[in-house]
Structures are given as C-alpha cells and as structure tokens.
Amino acid sequence: xxxxxxxxxxxxxxxxxxxxxxxxxxxxxxxxxxxxxxxxxxxxxxxxxxxxxxxxxxxxxxxxxxxxxxxxxxxxxxxxxxxxxxxxxxxxxxxxxxxxxxxxxxxxxxxxxxxxxxxxxxxxxxxxxxxxxxxxxxxxxxxxxxxxxxxxxxxxxxxxxxxxxxxxxxxxxxxxxxxxxxxxxxxxxxxxxxxxxxxxxxxxxxxxxxxxxxxxxxxxxxxxxxxxxxxxxxxxxxxxxxxxxxxxxxxxxxxxxxxxxxxxxx
Amino acid sequence: xxxxxxxxxxxxxxxxxxxxxxxxxxxxxxxxxxxxxxxxxxxxxxxxxxxxxxxxxxxxxxxxxxxxxxxxxxxxxxxxxxxxxxxxxxxxxxxxxxxxxxxxxxxxxxxxxxxxxxxxxxxxxxxxxxxxxxxxxxxxxxxxxxxxxxxxxxxxxxxxxxxxxxxxxxxxxxxxxxxxxxxxxxxxxxxxxxxxxxxxxxxxxxxxxxxxxxxxxxxxxxxxxxxxxxxxxxxxxxxxxxxxxxxxxxxxxxxxxxxxxxxxxxxxxxxxxxxxxxxxxxxxxxxxxxxxxxxxxxxxxxxxxxxxxxxxxxxxxxxxxxxxxxxxxxxxxxxxxxxxxxxxxxxxxxxxxxxxxxxxxxxxxxxxxxxxxxxxxxxxxxxxxxxxxxxxxxxxxxxxxxxxxxxxxxxxxxxxxxxxxxxxxxxxxxxxxxxxxxxxxx
Numbered sequence: 001x002x003x004x005x006x007x008x009x010x011x012x013x014x015x016x017x018x019x020x021x022x023x024x025x026x027x028x029x030x031x032x033x034x035x036x037x038x039x040x041x042x043x044x045x046x047x048x049x050x051x052x053x054x055x056x057x058x059x060x061x062x063x064x065x066x067x068x069x070x071x072x073x074x075x076x077x078x079x080x081x082x083x084x085x086x087x088x089x090x091x092x093x094x095x096x097x098x099x100x101x102x103x104x105x106x107x108x109x110x111x112x113x114x115x116x117x118x119x120x121x122x123x124x125x126x127x128x129x130x131x132x133x134x135x136x137x138x139x140x141x142x143x144x145x146x147x148x149x150x151x152x153x154x155x156x157x158x159x160x161x162x163x164x165x166x167x168x169x170x171x172x173x174x175x176x177x178x179x180x181x182x183x184x185x186x187x188x189x190x191x192x193x194x195x196x197x198x199x200x201x202x203x204x205x206x207x208x209x210x211x212x213x214x215x216x217x218x219x220x221x222x223x224x225x226x227x228x229x230x231x232x233x234x235x236x237x238x239x240x241x242x243x244x245x246x247x248x249x250x251x252x253x254x255x256x257x258x259x260x261x262x263x264x265x266x
Numbered sequence: 267x268x269x270x271x272x273x274x275x276x277x278x279x280x281x282x283x284x285x286x287x288x289x290x291x292x293x294x295x296x297x298x299x300x301x302x303x304x305x306x307x308x309x310x311x312x313x314x315x316x317x318x319x320x321x322x323x324x325x326x327x328x329x330x331x332x333x334x335x336x337x338x339x340x341x342x343x344x345x346x347x348x349x350x351x352x353x354x355x356x357x358x359x360x361x362x363x364x365x366x367x368x369x370x371x372x373x374x375x376x377x378x379x380x381x382x383x384x385x386x387x388x389x390x391x392x393x394x395x396x397x398x399x400x401x402x403x404x405x406x407x408x409x410x411x412x413x414x415x416x417x418x419x420x421x422x423x424x425x426x427x428x429x430x431x432x433x434x435x436x437x438x439x440x441x442x443x444x445x446x447x448x449x450x451x452x453x454x455x456x457x458x459x460x461x462x463x464x465x466x467x468x469x470x471x472x473x474x475x476x477x478x479x480x481x482x483x484x485x486x487x488x489x490x491x492x493x494x495x496x497x498x499x500x501x502x503x504x505x506x507x508x509x510x511x512x513x514x515x516x517x518x519x520x521x522x523x524x525x526x527x528x529x530x531x532x533x534x535x536x537x538x539x540x541x542x543x544x545x546x547x548x549x550x551x552x553x554x555x556x557x558x559x560x561x562x563x564x565x566x567x568x569x570x571x572x573x574x575x576x577x578x579x580x581x582x583x584x585x586x587x588x589x590x591x592x593x594x595x596x597x598x599x600x601x602x603x604x605x606x607x608x609x610x611x612x613x614x615x616x617x618x619x620x621x622x623x624x625x626x627x628x629x630x631x632x633x634x635x636x637x638x639x640x641x642x643x644x645x646x647x648x649x650x651x652x653x654x655x656x657x658x659x660x661x662x663x664x665x666x667x668x669x670x671x672x673x674x675x676x677x678x679x680x681x682x683x684x685x686x687x688x689x690x691x692x693x694x695x696x697x698x699x700x701x702x703x704x705x706x707x708x
Contacts, residue, residue, distance in 0.1 A: 156440075156444065156563050157557070159569050159572070161443070162576065165443060166439075169446075170442060170444060171443065171444045172444060172446060172540055235534075235537030237537075237561065238538060238561040239560070239561070240560070
C-alpha cells in the first residue's frame, strides 16, 4: 500500500514537473492548467503516502530526515498551490517542482535511524525541526524566484525579449518577492541553527568542534545575512541578491544532503 | 426570380493606393452620416457603411442590382478626387468575397501592420455610425456582427496580434516586464520632439508619471501639459535620472548627453534600483557602456527595430491560421446568405397550400348546415393541421437545400411545382425585424 502511494506520488510529481518545464519553454495555458492539476493530484497522493507510512509502517513524519524531507516537499507543493490560486505564477513551477521531486526521491534513499531517545528529548527539538523545515520551504520559494530573476535579467540584458522573457514575471516583482521570502526565511533559519546548536551542546556530541552540516548551515546563514544586510546598507539588489540567494540555498541543500548521507536524525 | 440583397465593397487601401490618393478621398467622421444618406437616396443601395481611416476608404453596401451599386460607389469615390487620379486604385468585391474581405479587414489581416488592434475599433465605430444613420439592415448587420466575432476568434485562437511592433508599445511592453505595474512609475523624457512624444504616449496612458526635460522650456511645458506631466530644465538631468524608472532619450544632440560617468554616480545614488533607458535618437544620446552597469537596461533604436521585426515576423507566421478561420467564417456567411433567398418562397408556398385547403373547406361548409360553430372550428383546425403536415417536408428540404450552392435551382423547382410567382416583391433583407425604424428610406 505504502509503495503504491509512493510510486503514484513520484509519477505524478514527475509528470507535473515535465509539464511545468514545457510551460516555461513553450508557453500554453492549457499545459499550465494540466501541470497544476497533476501537481494537486500528486499532493493528494503524497498525503496518502505519508498517512499510509504513519499508520502501516509506524513512521512519524518528523521522526528522522527521510519523512521530514518528504513532508518538506509536500509543504512546498501545498504552499505553491495556495500561491497559484491568487497569483499568476504558474511558470515558477518549472523551478519549484524539480526541487520537490528531488526531495521526494531523496527521502526514499535516506537511511532511517532510531527515534530520538526519550531522555534527550526537549522542547528545543520540535522548535529546531519546525523552524528548519519552514525555513527550507521558504528558501525553496526564494530559490525559484531567484532562478527566474537570473534568467529574466540575462534575457533582458541580451535583448532576447521573446516568448520565455514574456512568460516570466516582471523583474522588479521577482526582486521584491525574493526579498520578502528571505526576510521570512532568515529568522526561521536563525532559530533552527540556534536551537540545533543548543540541543547539540546538550547532547554533547561534537564537543567544541562543529560538524560539516552545521558548518554549511552557518555558511548559508552568513550568506543570507549578507544578502539582507548589503541590500539595506549598500543597495545590493537584483542579480547580486538573486545569486546570493542561490548560493545560500545551495549551502542549505548541502546540510540536508549531509543529514541524508549520515542518516542522522532531523 | 427575386434574389436576396448582395453585399458589395468598393474602396481603396494602402495595398492599392498611395497616401496622396487616400488622403484626397478620406471622409471626416462628422460627414459620414450625411454621405451615407446621399449615396442611398437614389435607391442604388439598400444598406450602406463607410469606413475612412488613414489606410483605407471603403464603402460597403447591399443591393439586388450589384452592378448599379458598384457604379454608384465608384462614381461617389471618384467625385471626391479627380477621376483620373483615382481610377486604377479602386477595388471591388461582391457577395461572399465582400464578406471575406470585411472579415479580413476587421481581423487586421489586411492592415499595414498585420495584427494592429486599432482597425477593429475603427470598424466598430463606422458600423455604429451607419447603424445610427439607419443604413444597416439584415445583411450588412449580420456581416459585421459576424466580422467582429471573427476578429475576436482570430485574436484569441492565433498569435496574429501578439508582440509589440511600435516603439511606443515595445517601450510599454518592456517596462512592464521590468516593473510590472507602471502606475505611478516615473518616466523621464529627454527631448520633447515628435518622436519622443510618440514614444512616451503609451507609457503615459498606463498612468505613469511623465517628466519632460528639454532645452526649450516652452515646448517641454506644452508636452507635459498634454500628458499631465511635469516639465523640468535640462540642467536637472542628473537628479531626475536618480528618481526615474524609465528614461526615453530623444534629442537632436550630436554627443552623449547621458554619459557613462554620469550614470555611474546615478546608479549609486539610486541604490541600484532598476532603470530602463530607451535611446531613440540618431546619433545616440546615451553612452552604450551604460548597459554594463548594475540593474541598468539600455535599448537603442536598432534594438527596438529588431524586436519590432521579430514580432512582426511572428505575427506573419500566424497569418495562415488566421486566414483559415476567416475562410471558414466567410463560407458560413455565404451559406447564411443563400438561405435568405428561400424565405419568400417558404412564405408563399405555405400560403399557397393553405389558401387551397381553406378554399375547399369554404366550398364544402355551406353544404353541411347541420354543423355547430364548435364543429366548424374543429374542421378549420383540422385543415390547418393538414396544411402543416403537407408543407413540413417540402419546407424542411427547401431550408436545407437553400444554403447549398445549388440552392437557387432547388428554390426554382419548388416555385414551379407550386406555381409561385415572386417577380414583384423583393426579399428586402434590409429590414431588421427587431428594429424596423432603422430601415433606410429609398
């Protein structure tokens, strides 16, 4: 049953992803509507998969990195579907759905670990996981917006203002949206890092030496902080801010990949 | 045999006549109702519509005698210019070809810039004027209402109207792709010449705020007034560049008036907010190195012309699809028009059968003195029923056959079979049943 839901979700995500990319390249309202339909169906299948996983296989969504990553991709999809109902941003699906598909597939590859022992659980743990999950979800949107910005700006500069250029949202709209998303995501990431650090100290796992994942989390934090600070202080915006966002997101993904490889708890 | 009124169009367009000819026969909007009435008073046309734009002057009309109407329309257009000046430039279309021509014109397939949207509005206005003058009846009314629907189909089902092709509309399209909404955006026009004004008008229509910089303050103020903007002296250029979102440079200067050095400090002062610069002057007014700067996008005349060329080529690629829609709709109009010819025959055929049956009834009734009033009514109702049953099949076949190319033959056979002679009354399609007051007087 779990496998059926997993395969169905994966196939629907893959179809939706292909259709959103087709929408970006060719531009056709019907393709956009079909892609959205597939994505909504994928979200339903995904919810079914998580429920089946919980009921039949007794896996809690926040139990370890695997279901957490899967839940993260679902939250990105749900957030995107909500945004689509009010904004004409279907074309951004071409950048969002590959990431969700990647998260969903990677979630099946990670090794599960034992649940966190009762004696080391604290209020910090749900706060740490919740902030990080919401942070990554927000940064996924910021990533999609930044990719669209970089492409749009490149086309405008190269004076290739045909179909693709017209299908992407306006440059300044993307820039403002990117800033707003960073402003939401950055405090979440900060809470995630601080609570993670405090919890790690409590576990006394790494002593004074920080792990690779923690190191990349800090680098991501520094990049996002720099993007925000330089925007306020030196008017850094547009392409520089978009590239900064992409670098920060890449570091955040390295952290997630680190957890997956290590099979560690979220 | 009585025939439905045929549609005719006679005119000149940018395809056939140079501007010097078109401008001589152009008709002012205010004159159109008067001119239409003048053309229709001698009875040559049952319906009429006159369209006069800078690219075409066309007279549409309907008549049973199309030769007479064409001659009348030709002599009218010739009377507006020296006949020798206009002969050779006039074209005419009749029947389904005229309807197809109207569909092509309204769908902007016959325009100088294929897909331009103005022609639809112009044709709608011309149609409204003709309607108000009482010159539109069934055929012309059906033709142009259909034409407006065809234009909508062409616009939604093909990309023939997609992509901006004028400097002004390209400026708006690009500015919208950079800023989104242009309401309240600051548009700086440097140089208040005609080119600059033409380029800036579409931006001003988007409710952007216009600021005009010019060497002559009088001209700057005049232009700013026209577009609810503000005028500033040219010396304020640097500080206005800091506040602007879109800049259109269009001066006669033979050197750069917006230099790389100036823009470097401007970009810093404006904290790298995006700036869209359009240089439509020759020689150029903006140093091309400016486009290397952060969030600064510079387009010159060559860039704009290339975009216009690409968009126009894309529109032309869509023309075949649009023409297919027009051809299909024109064929459908022709079928509808052919079916009009059968209406008097249908009415006469039903009446002939009814008269025959009721005459027999009237002959018989005096011999049936015992019948009550109610019995008589029952008998009359039965006769009406017999009439309906008898004519149902022939009428259905007539209606079906009339819209086919062999329709006239079928109608003729029906008339012979039932002894119907319609040589006197006309079909008079110019009488719209919904508003008979609009029927033009002969």
